[in-house]
Amino acid sequence: MTTYPRPYSKLADVLRISLAAYGVRLAEAQSKSRHREIVDCRRVFAFVARRRTTASFPQIGAAIGKRHSTVFEGVQHVRANLERYGVAVAKVEKGLEEGHSTPSAARC
Numbered sequence: 001m002t003t004y005p006r007p008y009s010k011l012a013d014v015l016r017i018s019l020a021a022y023g024v025r026l027a028e029a030q031s032k033s034r035h036r037e038i039v040d041c042r043r044v045f046a047f048v049a050r051r052r053t054t055a056s057f058p059q060i061g062a063a064i065g066k067r068h069s070t071v072f073e074g075v076q077h078v079r080a081n082l083e084r085y086g087v088a089v090a091k092v093e094k095g096l097e098e099g100h101s102t103p104s105a106a107r108c
Contacts, residue, residue, distance in 0.1 A: 018045035030065035043074035
């Protein structure tokens, strides 16, 4: 995996774009739901937030109402399964680079 300096983004922007990419509402992301689409959205958000912000695991978890250990697991899961999550990660990062509140194209 290529590493590069983080072009720091705001945590709220990463969250908004991640939610839009999956078509998930904030309340759903903060819920206890374990539906695949919602869990994937949380994981991609956590992964991109770690790459693109200075936020700690507890800060990322607070944004979606989860513990730091859940955020850590999500980041590790995406890192280990980038072939599955790569399109979604790229879509969120592209949205951040373009400064849009919603990513282009269809949902993940």
